[in-house]
Amino acid sequence: MRAAVLHEARDLRIEDVPEPSPGPGEVLVRPRFAGLCGSDLHFWEGGLRGVVQDPLILGHEFSAEVVEVGPGVDDPAIRPGALASVEPMWTCGQCAPCRRGTYNFCRNMVWHGLSPKGGGMSALTVVRASMVHVLPESLTAVQGALVEPISVAHHAVSKARVPVGGSALVLGAGPIGIAVFLDLRARGVERIVVSEPSPDRRAAIAHLATLTGGGADLVLDPAAVDVPAAVRELTGGEGVDASIDAAGVEPAFHAAIAATRPGGRAVTVAVYMKPVTFHPMAAFLGGVDIVASCAYCNDFPAVIDGLVNGSYPLDGWVRPIPLEGVAAGFAALERGTELKLLVDVQGP
Ligand SMILES: [Zn+2]
Ligand SMILES: [Zn+2]
Known part of the structure; x- marks a missing residue:
């Protein structure tokens, strides 16, 4: 065979x-x-x-x-x-x-x-x-x-614990970042900012944002814009409830912490190939919980239901x-x- x-x-x-x-x-x-x-x-x-x-x-x-x-x-x-x-x-x-x-x-x-x-x-x-x-x-x-890659995203979004009507930042709009965006949308997260350097990927996520209702709240090019500053502006100076790093590069790791409000979560779902230099005071003073999300565990049934409901176009x-x-x-x-x-x- x-x-x-x-x-x-x-x-x-x-x-x-x-x-x-x-x-x-x-x-x-x-x-x-x-x-x-x-x-x-x-x-x-x-x-x-x-x-x-x-x-x-x-x-x-x-x-x-x-x-x-x-x-x-x-x-x-x-x-x-x-x-x-x-x-x-x-x-x-x-x-x-x-x-x-x-x-x-x-x-x-x-x-x-x-x-x-x-x-x-x-x-x-x-x-x-x-x-x-x-x-x-x-x-x-x-x-x-x-179902498998969307489950990776579903697991990460569960760990982000964003309330209905809340806000989130997604770093990276590859397949996992896209699935994270769709999953946040399906859970009723209202303001979603996406940061992605590739223009093609920004276009893909902007299209999906229109399809899923809310419209693209903000799709940013991190090479051109100070992402944490833009996020604070959108959230009245506060920061998002959670940031989800699906990029796996050092600037994304830092931006995730800097853009999250006190008491919020910065979730890393990306596979990092290199270590990052990180000052723990960023999380300490910012009051941010740093959380890692690896693969999935009991997520397949919920993702299959989401596909049936049209949550993941x-x-x-x-x-x-x-x-x-x-x-x-x-x-x-x-x-x-x-x-x-x-x-x-x-x-x-
Ligand atoms: Zn895989
Ligand atoms: Zn075992």
Whole structure:
């Protein structure tokens, strides 16, 4: 069967790999759409770096059709033909974080799509039944592939604790920043400021802001504008209830703290590749709680409901590409000319 396999940095091949079969508690699925994400891009740029030994089948953000259930899978919703979104974490259920209910910090975590377990950019793959979220009939395979990245945003927005009618600053309008914006909007946050240096991305978020009602409150270019000053002006000198950093660069980290009101939260959801120099007095004097949000935990059901309700329109930020186009897709992501690319795994 065909799969997109990363051998080393910039060496991705579409090749034949052995077909897997489901063991007890497992499900054989046929992936439909699989997103390219920032973590995939890090592997594409840096190679496997000893994180895994063998070539890697990519794809941790994906929708799939159930093909065959293994022994002991008794959920009646998980039946051949059902369309599902896969939550790509193999967790142990036994370690302290798992027992505490924070399975996103499982000590023995293995990511589907970033490990020898296989991935979604593959004609078939095997996952555990508990990872399979069967979708309501009204959702498409494209929407199903976005449940994972939107869940990252949903988790971060939950941690931001912005009250209904409140205000927020979003730093970075890549796919996660966009999903954060839509999620804030869906929760009734009224004033949302977005800071993003790319004009294309600013245009994408401004369009989504119009679609979702409120209009773009303020979409700023951080290269041209003092973002915290603009935010204070909009909020009567006070600052926003929360800032969410989906940019992952040092100026965004500082702006998030400087733009947040006393008692508010600065949430980091971005993956930082470099450390930042940070003076703790900024948070101390500003009265800002700095919070980190990693992946998601029990967020898939709420995001699936949100997709059904139309909270997350996909206009202008999601584009399908063929399996053969994965390498070209990574190159485009490096140039910053795309938002979310979804691989059409079974091909048009
Ligand atoms: Zn991802
Ligand atoms: Zn665990």
